[in-house]
Amino acid sequence: MGDQMTVTALADIIKTQAEILETSLPRHAYTDYHGDKSLSIARSKLLEACDKLNHLVTDVMGIAQGHRVHAALQYVCHFRLASYVPADGTPIPYEELAHAAGVDTSQCTRVLQLLMTYHIFREPGTRIVAHNRNSRVLLDEDTGAAVEWLTQESLRSSAFFTEARAKGRRWSTGGSGGGAGGAGGAGVGSQRQTATAALNIAVDDLDQPAFGFLTQQHGTTETSMKADRYARAMAGMAKRRQLSVEHLVSGFAWADLPPNTIVVDVGGGNGHCSKAIASCNPRLQFVVQDTNKELAEEVDPDAEEMPEKANIRFMMYDFFTPQTVVGDVYLLRRILHHHSDKDAVRILQAQLSAVRNKPGARIVVMDNIAIHSGTLSTLEERKTRTLDIAMMALFNSVERDLEDWKELFHQADPNLKLVNVTKPLGSALAVMELRLELT
Ligand SMILES: C[S@@+](CC[C@H](N)C(=O)[O-])C[C@H]1O[C@@H](n2cnc3c(N)ncnc32)[C@H](O)[C@@H]1O
Numbered sequence: 001m002g003d004q005m006t007v008t009a010l011a012d013i014i015k016t017q018a019e020i021l022e023t024s025l026p027r028h029a030y031t032d033y034h035g036d037k038s039l040s041i042a043r044s045k046l047l048e049a050c051d052k053l054n055h056l057v058t059d060v061m062g063i064a065q066g067h068r069v070h071a072a073l074q075y076v077c078h079f080r081l082a083s084y085v086p087a088d089g090t091p092i093p094y095e096e097l098a099h100a101a102g103v104d105t106s107q108c109t110r111v112l113q114l115l116m117t118y119h120i121f122r123e124p125g126t127r128i129v130a131h132n133r134n135s136r137v138l139l140d141e142d143t144g145a146a147v148e149w150l151t152q153e154s155l156r157s158s159a160f161f162t163e164a165r166a167k168g169r170r171w172s173t174g175g176s177g178g179g180a181g182g183a184g185g186a187g188v189g190s191q192r193q194t195a196t197a198a199l200n201i202a203v204d205d206l207d208q209p210a211f212g213f214l215t216q217q218h219g220t221t222e223t224s225m226k227a228d229r230y231a232r233a234m235a236g237m238a239k240r241r242q243l244s245v246e247h248l249v250s251g252f253a254w255a256d257l258p259p260n261t262i263v264v265d266v267g268g269g270n271g272h273c274s275k276a277i278a279s280c281n282p283r284l285q286f287v288v289q290d291t292n293k294e295l296a297e298e299v300d301p302d303a304e305e306m307p308e309k310a311n312i313r314f315m316m317y318d319f320f321t322p323q324t325v326v327g328d329v330y331l332l333r334r335i336l337h338h339h340s341d342k343d344a345v346r347i348l349q350a351q352l353s354a355v356r357n358k359p360g361a362r363i364v365v366m367d368n369i370a371i372h373s374g375t376l377s378t379l380e381e382r383k384t385r386t387l388d389i390a391m392m393a394l395f396n397s398v399e400r401d402l403e404d405w406k407e408l409f410h411q412a413d414p415n416l417k418l419v420n421v422t423k424p425l426g427s428a429l430a431v432m433e434l435r436l437e438l439t
Pocket of ligand 1: 234267268270273289290317318319332333
Protein backbone atom coordinates (compact mmCIF):
# COMPACT_ATOMS: atom_id res chain seq x y z
CA MET A 1 0.00 0.00 0.00
CA GLY A 2 2.08 2.92 -1.29
CA ASP A 3 1.90 6.55 -0.18
CA GLN A 4 0.75 7.51 -3.67
CA MET A 5 -2.71 6.01 -3.29
CA THR A 6 -5.62 8.33 -3.88
CA VAL A 7 -8.25 9.09 -1.31
CA THR A 8 -10.88 7.22 -3.34
CA ALA A 9 -8.64 4.15 -3.75
CA LEU A 10 -8.16 4.10 0.01
CA ALA A 11 -11.88 4.58 0.55
CA ASP A 12 -12.49 1.52 -1.67
CA ILE A 13 -10.14 -0.59 0.46
CA ILE A 14 -11.90 0.65 3.58
CA LYS A 15 -15.30 -0.31 2.14
CA THR A 16 -14.18 -3.81 1.11
CA GLN A 17 -12.48 -4.63 4.41
CA ALA A 18 -15.28 -3.05 6.45
CA GLU A 19 -17.78 -5.29 4.70
CA ILE A 20 -15.74 -8.36 5.61
CA LEU A 21 -15.78 -7.39 9.29
CA GLU A 22 -19.39 -6.31 9.26
CA THR A 23 -20.66 -9.55 7.75
CA SER A 24 -18.55 -11.75 10.04
CA LEU A 25 -18.73 -10.03 13.41
CA PRO A 26 -21.42 -8.53 15.59
CA ARG A 27 -21.32 -4.77 16.09
CA HIS A 28 -18.98 -3.64 18.89
CA ALA A 29 -16.83 -6.78 18.43
CA TYR A 30 -14.52 -5.41 15.77
CA THR A 31 -11.57 -4.87 18.09
CA ASP A 32 -11.19 -8.56 18.86
CA TYR A 33 -9.28 -10.88 16.53
CA HIS A 34 -11.40 -13.89 17.51
CA GLY A 35 -8.36 -16.02 16.64
CA ASP A 36 -9.35 -15.80 12.97
CA LYS A 37 -6.45 -14.96 10.69
CA SER A 38 -8.55 -13.66 7.77
CA LEU A 39 -10.50 -11.32 10.07
CA SER A 40 -7.26 -10.17 11.61
CA ILE A 41 -5.88 -9.36 8.14
CA ALA A 42 -9.10 -7.53 7.19
CA ARG A 43 -8.87 -5.47 10.34
CA SER A 44 -5.19 -4.60 9.71
CA LYS A 45 -5.90 -3.56 6.12
CA LEU A 46 -8.85 -1.45 7.24
CA LEU A 47 -6.79 0.34 9.90
CA GLU A 48 -3.85 0.87 7.56
CA ALA A 49 -6.10 2.39 4.88
CA CYS A 50 -7.86 4.61 7.44
CA ASP A 51 -4.51 5.79 8.74
CA LYS A 52 -3.21 6.62 5.27
CA LEU A 53 -6.44 8.39 4.36
CA ASN A 54 -6.27 10.40 7.55
CA HIS A 55 -2.69 11.32 6.71
CA LEU A 56 -3.70 12.54 3.24
CA VAL A 57 -6.39 14.89 4.50
CA THR A 58 -4.79 16.26 7.71
CA ASP A 59 -1.39 17.63 8.71
CA VAL A 60 1.10 17.37 11.54
CA MET A 61 -0.71 19.91 13.73
CA GLY A 62 -3.22 17.29 14.85
CA ILE A 63 -0.42 15.01 16.05
CA ALA A 64 1.35 17.90 17.79
CA GLN A 65 -1.71 18.54 19.92
CA GLY A 66 -2.06 14.94 21.03
CA HIS A 67 -0.67 15.62 24.50
CA ARG A 68 -3.83 17.51 25.41
CA VAL A 69 -5.96 14.45 25.09
CA HIS A 70 -3.39 12.55 27.15
CA ALA A 71 -3.72 15.23 29.83
CA ALA A 72 -7.49 14.73 29.80
CA LEU A 73 -7.06 10.96 30.14
CA GLN A 74 -4.62 11.53 32.98
CA TYR A 75 -7.25 13.66 34.76
CA VAL A 76 -9.91 11.00 34.29
CA CYS A 77 -7.62 8.28 35.65
CA HIS A 78 -6.32 10.35 38.55
CA PHE A 79 -9.76 11.31 39.80
CA ARG A 80 -11.23 7.88 39.02
CA LEU A 81 -14.04 9.46 37.01
CA ALA A 82 -14.87 6.23 35.15
CA SER A 83 -15.65 4.46 38.41
CA TYR A 84 -18.43 6.94 39.30
CA VAL A 85 -20.23 6.56 35.98
CA PRO A 86 -22.72 3.64 36.06
CA ALA A 87 -21.14 0.65 34.34
CA ASP A 88 -24.44 -0.45 32.79
CA GLY A 89 -24.56 2.57 30.48
CA THR A 90 -27.08 4.58 32.52
CA PRO A 91 -26.13 8.28 32.33
CA ILE A 92 -25.17 10.40 35.31
CA PRO A 93 -25.41 14.23 35.50
CA TYR A 94 -21.99 15.92 35.26
CA GLU A 95 -22.70 17.69 38.50
CA GLU A 96 -23.35 14.48 40.40
CA LEU A 97 -20.25 12.85 38.93
CA ALA A 98 -18.06 15.84 39.80
CA HIS A 99 -19.42 15.89 43.33
CA ALA A 100 -18.71 12.16 43.82
CA ALA A 101 -15.17 12.53 42.48
CA GLY A 102 -14.49 15.74 44.40
CA VAL A 103 -13.67 17.82 41.32
CA ASP A 104 -14.94 21.00 39.74
CA THR A 105 -18.07 20.41 37.63
CA SER A 106 -17.14 22.77 34.83
CA GLN A 107 -13.62 21.35 34.49
CA CYS A 108 -14.80 17.76 34.69
CA THR A 109 -17.37 18.43 31.94
CA ARG A 110 -14.78 20.04 29.67
CA VAL A 111 -12.30 17.21 30.13
CA LEU A 112 -14.91 14.58 29.35
CA GLN A 113 -16.21 16.50 26.36
CA LEU A 114 -12.72 16.52 24.84
CA LEU A 115 -12.46 12.75 25.34
CA MET A 116 -15.87 12.28 23.70
CA THR A 117 -14.42 13.68 20.48
CA TYR A 118 -12.07 10.68 20.68
CA HIS A 119 -15.02 8.35 21.29
CA ILE A 120 -14.26 7.87 24.99
CA PHE A 121 -17.49 8.33 27.05
CA ARG A 122 -20.69 9.67 25.46
CA GLU A 123 -23.18 12.41 26.16
CA PRO A 124 -26.66 10.97 25.53
CA GLY A 125 -28.47 14.18 26.63
CA THR A 126 -27.95 17.64 28.04
CA ARG A 127 -25.46 17.80 30.94
CA ILE A 128 -25.26 14.04 31.37
CA VAL A 129 -22.50 11.54 30.64
CA ALA A 130 -22.53 7.76 30.15
CA HIS A 131 -20.03 5.01 29.45
CA ASN A 132 -19.41 3.66 25.99
CA ARG A 133 -17.29 0.67 24.96
CA ASN A 134 -14.04 2.63 25.08
CA SER A 135 -14.57 4.32 28.44
CA ARG A 136 -15.73 1.05 30.00
CA VAL A 137 -12.25 -0.36 29.36
CA LEU A 138 -11.04 1.94 32.14
CA LEU A 139 -13.14 -0.02 34.62
CA ASP A 140 -10.94 -3.09 34.30
CA GLU A 141 -8.50 -2.67 37.18
CA ASP A 142 -5.35 -3.71 35.33
CA THR A 143 -6.19 -2.10 32.00
CA GLY A 144 -7.20 1.08 33.83
CA ALA A 145 -3.83 0.99 35.61
CA ALA A 146 -2.10 0.58 32.24
CA VAL A 147 -3.84 3.70 30.87
CA GLU A 148 -3.06 5.57 34.06
CA TRP A 149 0.60 4.56 33.98
CA LEU A 150 0.84 5.59 30.31
CA THR A 151 -0.60 9.02 31.12
CA GLN A 152 1.52 9.45 34.26
CA GLU A 153 5.13 8.22 34.44
CA SER A 154 5.26 7.29 30.77
CA LEU A 155 3.80 10.59 29.51
CA ARG A 156 6.02 12.59 31.84
CA SER A 157 9.16 10.77 30.73
CA SER A 158 8.26 11.34 27.05
CA ALA A 159 7.85 15.05 27.75
CA PHE A 160 11.48 15.21 28.93
CA PHE A 161 12.91 12.95 26.26
CA THR A 162 14.60 15.68 24.25
CA GLU A 163 15.70 17.61 27.30
CA ALA A 164 17.45 14.55 28.68
CA ARG A 165 19.28 14.11 25.39
CA ALA A 166 20.18 17.76 25.01
CA LYS A 167 21.42 18.41 28.51
CA GLY A 168 21.48 15.02 30.16
CA ARG A 169 24.39 15.57 32.47
CA ARG A 170 22.96 18.74 33.90
CA TRP A 171 20.59 16.60 35.92
CA SER A 172 23.09 14.05 37.13
CA THR A 173 23.57 14.51 40.84
CA GLY A 174 27.23 13.56 40.85
CA GLY A 175 29.70 16.35 41.61
CA SER A 176 31.66 16.02 38.40
CA GLY A 177 30.31 16.47 34.92
CA GLY A 178 27.44 18.62 36.06
CA GLY A 179 27.91 21.24 33.37
CA ALA A 180 25.83 21.64 30.27
CA GLY A 181 26.96 20.19 26.98
CA GLY A 182 27.17 16.55 28.05
CA ALA A 183 26.33 14.00 25.44
CA GLY A 184 23.10 12.98 27.11
CA GLY A 185 22.80 9.74 29.04
CA ALA A 186 24.65 7.59 26.55
CA GLY A 187 28.29 6.91 27.04
CA VAL A 188 28.55 7.43 30.77
CA GLY A 189 28.83 4.69 33.35
CA SER A 190 26.07 2.16 33.64
CA GLN A 191 24.41 3.38 36.83
CA ARG A 192 24.78 7.01 35.85
CA GLN A 193 23.62 6.19 32.36
CA THR A 194 20.33 4.90 33.64
CA ALA A 195 20.05 7.62 36.26
CA THR A 196 19.86 10.30 33.59
CA ALA A 197 16.97 8.82 31.65
CA ALA A 198 14.17 11.30 30.88
CA LEU A 199 12.09 9.71 33.64
CA ASN A 200 14.72 10.79 36.17
CA ILE A 201 14.10 14.39 35.18
CA ALA A 202 10.34 13.93 35.09
CA VAL A 203 10.18 12.49 38.60
CA ASP A 204 11.59 14.84 41.22
CA ASP A 205 14.80 13.73 42.92
CA LEU A 206 14.95 10.38 41.23
CA ASP A 207 18.57 9.46 41.57
CA GLN A 208 18.43 5.79 40.78
CA PRO A 209 17.86 3.62 37.74
CA ALA A 210 14.30 4.16 36.56
CA PHE A 211 13.50 0.46 36.27
CA GLY A 212 14.41 -0.14 39.91
CA PHE A 213 12.30 2.85 40.91
CA LEU A 214 9.27 1.62 39.01
CA THR A 215 9.45 -1.82 40.50
CA GLN A 216 10.43 -1.17 44.11
CA GLN A 217 7.61 -1.79 46.56
CA HIS A 218 9.34 -0.32 49.58
CA GLY A 219 10.24 3.29 50.25
CA THR A 220 7.76 6.15 50.54
CA THR A 221 4.03 5.56 50.17
CA GLU A 222 4.15 7.36 46.85
CA THR A 223 7.01 5.24 45.52
CA SER A 224 5.24 2.12 46.61
CA MET A 225 2.00 3.33 44.98
CA LYS A 226 3.88 3.97 41.73
CA ALA A 227 5.43 0.50 41.87
CA ASP A 228 2.02 -1.01 42.46
CA ARG A 229 0.60 0.95 39.52
CA TYR A 230 3.48 -0.20 37.32
CA ALA A 231 2.96 -3.86 38.32
CA ARG A 232 -0.78 -3.60 37.59
CA ALA A 233 -0.12 -1.73 34.35
CA MET A 234 2.17 -4.55 33.21
CA ALA A 235 -0.56 -7.04 34.09
CA GLY A 236 -3.02 -4.91 32.09
CA MET A 237 -0.73 -4.90 29.07
CA ALA A 238 -0.20 -8.64 29.41
CA LYS A 239 -3.96 -9.03 28.90
CA ARG A 240 -3.49 -7.85 25.34
CA ARG A 241 -3.35 -10.84 23.08
CA GLN A 242 -0.01 -9.95 21.51
CA LEU A 243 1.70 -10.08 24.94
CA SER A 244 -0.15 -13.13 26.19
CA VAL A 245 1.91 -15.83 27.89
CA GLU A 246 0.23 -18.34 25.59
CA HIS A 247 2.93 -17.35 23.04
CA LEU A 248 5.66 -18.32 25.51
CA VAL A 249 4.01 -21.70 26.01
CA SER A 250 3.80 -22.34 22.26
CA GLY A 251 7.07 -20.61 21.32
CA PHE A 252 9.48 -23.08 22.92
CA ALA A 253 9.57 -26.90 22.94
CA TRP A 254 8.89 -27.24 26.69
CA ALA A 255 7.33 -30.66 26.16
CA ASP A 256 10.64 -32.00 24.79
CA LEU A 257 12.48 -31.25 28.04
CA PRO A 258 13.12 -34.27 30.27
CA PRO A 259 11.13 -34.63 33.52
CA ASN A 260 12.42 -32.54 36.44
CA THR A 261 14.18 -30.08 34.16
CA ILE A 262 14.75 -26.93 36.23
CA VAL A 263 13.44 -23.75 34.63
CA VAL A 264 14.69 -20.58 36.32
CA ASP A 265 12.25 -17.74 35.65
CA VAL A 266 14.58 -14.75 36.13
CA GLY A 267 12.67 -11.55 37.01
CA GLY A 268 9.58 -13.73 36.86
CA GLY A 269 7.35 -11.34 38.83
CA ASN A 270 4.29 -13.12 40.15
CA GLY A 271 5.27 -16.30 38.31
CA HIS A 272 2.52 -16.05 35.72
CA CYS A 273 4.87 -17.29 32.97
CA SER A 274 5.99 -20.32 35.00
CA LYS A 275 2.39 -21.11 35.93
CA ALA A 276 1.31 -21.02 32.28
CA ILE A 277 4.16 -23.33 31.20
CA ALA A 278 3.59 -25.62 34.22
CA SER A 279 -0.09 -26.04 33.46
CA CYS A 280 0.86 -27.78 30.17
CA ASN A 281 4.14 -29.29 31.41
CA PRO A 282 3.60 -30.47 34.99
CA ARG A 283 6.80 -32.55 35.08
CA LEU A 284 9.05 -29.52 34.93
CA GLN A 285 10.33 -27.68 38.00
CA PHE A 286 10.29 -23.90 38.26
CA VAL A 287 12.15 -21.37 40.35
CA VAL A 288 10.64 -17.89 40.06
CA GLN A 289 13.18 -15.22 40.98
CA ASP A 290 12.45 -11.56 41.62
CA THR A 291 13.51 -8.73 43.91
CA ASN A 292 9.90 -7.85 44.61
CA LYS A 293 9.07 -9.78 47.77
CA GLU A 294 5.38 -8.87 47.65
CA LEU A 295 5.01 -11.08 44.59
CA ALA A 296 6.21 -14.15 46.47
CA GLU A 297 2.72 -14.63 47.93
CA GLU A 298 1.29 -15.01 44.45
CA VAL A 299 3.71 -17.88 43.81
CA ASP A 300 2.50 -19.63 46.95
CA PRO A 301 2.00 -23.35 46.10
CA ASP A 302 -1.35 -23.24 47.90
CA ALA A 303 -2.61 -20.28 45.87
CA GLU A 304 -5.94 -21.06 44.23
CA GLU A 305 -4.93 -20.41 40.65
CA MET A 306 -1.75 -22.52 40.92
CA PRO A 307 -1.81 -25.37 38.37
CA GLU A 308 -2.35 -28.68 40.09
CA LYS A 309 0.83 -30.50 41.11
CA ALA A 310 2.92 -27.61 39.80
CA ASN A 311 6.42 -27.58 41.14
CA ILE A 312 7.02 -23.86 41.51
CA ARG A 313 8.91 -22.01 44.19
CA PHE A 314 9.83 -18.38 44.65
CA MET A 315 13.17 -16.96 45.67
CA MET A 316 14.49 -13.45 46.15
CA TYR A 317 17.25 -12.79 43.66
CA ASP A 318 18.79 -9.69 42.07
CA PHE A 319 19.59 -10.48 38.45
CA PHE A 320 22.67 -8.26 38.51
CA THR A 321 24.33 -10.67 40.93
CA PRO A 322 25.79 -14.10 40.02
CA GLN A 323 23.06 -16.66 39.49
CA THR A 324 23.06 -19.18 42.35
CA VAL A 325 20.56 -21.74 41.05
CA VAL A 326 22.05 -24.39 38.81
CA GLY A 327 19.24 -24.91 36.34
CA ASP A 328 18.66 -26.14 32.80
CA VAL A 329 16.77 -23.22 31.28
CA TYR A 330 17.13 -19.58 32.33
CA LEU A 331 14.08 -17.70 31.14
CA LEU A 332 14.37 -13.93 30.72
CA ARG A 333 11.02 -12.66 29.50
CA ARG A 334 10.59 -8.91 29.09
CA ILE A 335 13.70 -8.21 31.13
CA LEU A 336 16.55 -7.18 28.84
CA HIS A 337 14.70 -4.59 26.79
CA HIS A 338 14.23 -2.48 29.91
CA HIS A 339 17.98 -2.10 30.23
CA SER A 340 20.81 -0.33 28.46
CA ASP A 341 23.23 -2.58 26.58
CA LYS A 342 25.73 -2.32 29.39
CA ASP A 343 23.24 -3.43 32.05
CA ALA A 344 21.72 -6.09 29.79
CA VAL A 345 25.21 -7.55 29.32
CA ARG A 346 25.69 -7.55 33.11
CA ILE A 347 22.40 -9.44 33.56
CA LEU A 348 23.38 -12.03 30.96
CA GLN A 349 26.85 -12.45 32.42
CA ALA A 350 25.36 -12.98 35.88
CA GLN A 351 23.35 -15.89 34.44
CA LEU A 352 26.34 -17.29 32.58
CA SER A 353 28.14 -17.90 35.84
CA ALA A 354 25.58 -20.68 36.48
CA VAL A 355 25.16 -21.76 32.85
CA ARG A 356 28.86 -22.66 32.76
CA ASN A 357 28.29 -25.10 35.61
CA LYS A 358 25.66 -27.11 33.78
CA PRO A 359 26.61 -28.48 30.37
CA GLY A 360 23.72 -28.06 27.94
CA ALA A 361 22.01 -25.35 29.96
CA ARG A 362 20.45 -22.62 27.89
CA ILE A 363 19.12 -19.14 28.17
CA VAL A 364 15.72 -18.34 26.68
CA VAL A 365 15.10 -14.64 26.03
CA MET A 366 11.59 -13.55 25.11
CA ASP A 367 11.54 -9.96 23.97
CA ASN A 368 10.70 -7.69 21.09
CA ILE A 369 12.87 -7.81 17.98
CA ALA A 370 12.68 -4.47 16.19
CA ILE A 371 11.75 -4.73 12.53
CA HIS A 372 13.59 -2.98 9.74
CA SER A 373 11.96 0.05 8.13
CA GLY A 374 9.48 -0.79 5.42
CA THR A 375 9.30 -4.53 6.09
CA LEU A 376 5.83 -4.49 7.64
CA SER A 377 2.83 -2.18 7.52
CA THR A 378 3.24 1.37 8.81
CA LEU A 379 1.00 0.63 11.76
CA GLU A 380 3.04 -2.42 12.77
CA GLU A 381 6.23 -0.47 12.41
CA ARG A 382 4.75 2.39 14.43
CA LYS A 383 4.31 0.05 17.42
CA THR A 384 8.03 -0.79 17.39
CA ARG A 385 9.10 2.82 16.89
CA THR A 386 6.79 4.01 19.68
CA LEU A 387 8.20 1.43 22.06
CA ASP A 388 11.69 2.52 21.04
CA ILE A 389 11.02 6.08 22.24
CA ALA A 390 9.41 4.70 25.41
CA MET A 391 12.48 2.60 26.20
CA MET A 392 14.82 5.53 25.56
CA ALA A 393 12.77 7.94 27.67
CA LEU A 394 12.09 5.56 30.55
CA PHE A 395 15.17 3.40 30.80
CA ASN A 396 17.83 4.75 28.43
CA SER A 397 17.33 1.47 26.67
CA VAL A 398 16.29 0.83 23.04
CA GLU A 399 14.37 -1.68 21.02
CA ARG A 400 16.91 -4.01 19.43
CA ASP A 401 16.82 -5.56 15.97
CA LEU A 402 18.20 -9.05 15.42
CA GLU A 403 21.72 -7.77 14.71
CA ASP A 404 21.65 -5.69 17.90
CA TRP A 405 20.58 -8.74 19.90
CA LYS A 406 23.39 -10.86 18.43
CA GLU A 407 25.89 -8.12 19.22
CA LEU A 408 24.58 -7.94 22.79
CA PHE A 409 24.90 -11.71 23.27
CA HIS A 410 28.40 -11.59 21.80
CA GLN A 411 29.37 -8.85 24.27
CA ALA A 412 28.13 -11.00 27.16
CA ASP A 413 30.33 -13.87 25.96
CA PRO A 414 31.71 -14.48 22.45
CA ASN A 415 30.75 -18.16 22.88
CA LEU A 416 27.12 -17.36 23.64
CA LYS A 417 25.31 -18.24 20.43
CA LEU A 418 21.78 -17.59 19.30
CA VAL A 419 20.69 -21.05 18.15
CA ASN A 420 17.00 -20.48 17.45
CA VAL A 421 14.53 -17.63 16.99
CA THR A 422 10.76 -18.11 16.85
CA LYS A 423 8.01 -15.54 16.67
CA PRO A 424 4.70 -17.24 17.43
CA LEU A 425 1.76 -16.08 15.30
CA GLY A 426 0.07 -13.08 16.88
CA SER A 427 2.89 -12.50 19.37
CA ALA A 428 4.63 -9.13 19.73
CA LEU A 429 7.61 -10.90 21.27
CA ALA A 430 10.06 -13.41 19.83
CA VAL A 431 11.61 -16.35 21.64
CA MET A 432 15.42 -16.48 21.33
CA GLU A 433 17.28 -19.58 22.48
CA LEU A 434 20.94 -19.21 23.45
CA ARG A 435 23.60 -21.76 24.21
CA LEU A 436 27.20 -21.52 25.26
CA GLU A 437 29.31 -23.08 22.54
CA LEU A 438 31.99 -25.35 23.92
CA THR A 439 35.50 -24.17 23.20
C1 LIG B 1 8.53 -6.26 32.95
S1 LIG B 1 8.48 -7.32 34.34
C2 LIG B 1 8.55 -8.89 33.52
C3 LIG B 1 7.96 -9.97 34.38
C4 LIG B 1 7.86 -11.33 33.68
N1 LIG B 1 9.17 -11.86 33.32
C5 LIG B 1 6.96 -11.24 32.47
O1 LIG B 1 7.40 -11.55 31.37
O2 LIG B 1 5.79 -10.87 32.63
C6 LIG B 1 10.10 -7.18 35.05
C7 LIG B 1 10.28 -7.92 36.37
O3 LIG B 1 11.64 -7.80 36.79
C8 LIG B 1 11.67 -7.64 38.21
N2 LIG B 1 12.94 -7.01 38.59
C9 LIG B 1 13.32 -5.71 38.49
N3 LIG B 1 14.58 -5.54 38.88
C10 LIG B 1 15.04 -6.77 39.24
C11 LIG B 1 16.30 -7.25 39.71
N4 LIG B 1 17.34 -6.44 39.87
N5 LIG B 1 16.42 -8.57 39.95
C12 LIG B 1 15.36 -9.41 39.76
N6 LIG B 1 14.15 -9.02 39.33
C13 LIG B 1 13.99 -7.71 39.06
C14 LIG B 1 10.46 -6.77 38.48
O4 LIG B 1 10.05 -6.86 39.84
C15 LIG B 1 9.43 -7.37 37.49
O5 LIG B 1 8.72 -8.42 38.11
